[in-house]
Amino acid sequence: xxxxxxxxxxxxxxxxxxxxxxxxxxxxxxxxxxxxxxxxxxxxxxxxxxxxxxxxxxxxxxxxxxxxxxxxxxxxxxxxxx
Numbered sequence: 001x002x003x004x005x006x007x008x009x010x011x012x013x014x015x016x017x018x019x020x021x022x023x024x025x026x027x028x029x030x031x032x033x034x035x036x037x038x039x040x041x042x043x044x045x046x047x048x049x050x051x052x053x054x055x056x057x058x059x060x061x062x063x064x065x066x067x068x069x070x071x072x073x074x075x076x077x078x079x080x081x082x
Contacts, residue, residue: 010074015044018063018070032062 019026026044030037035055042048056067063070 010076011046012072012074013043013046013048014070014072015040015059018065022063024063029059029062033058035059 015026019029026040027037030040033040033055035058039055040059043051056070060067060070
């Protein structure tokens with residue numbers, strides 16, 4: 001685990017897991033939050049480079065979670081022989 005991003009960050013989004021736990025679709029979340037499905041998909045697939053605090057707040061409100069439930073820092077990738 002812990003594939004490091006070319007930009008040097010290891011922040012991963014757990015949106016898929018949280019949606020599954022709540023029986024909610026990405027489309028339903030997008031409607032509740034007022035963000036496009038495409039934008040949430042970018043976040044869900046760990047391709048986002050930034051997230052507005054207002055969006056993060058809305059997602060957390062809709063999912064009934066805290067930012068730390070949604071985002072985590074992956075373990076660093078070990079390079080050969082370390």
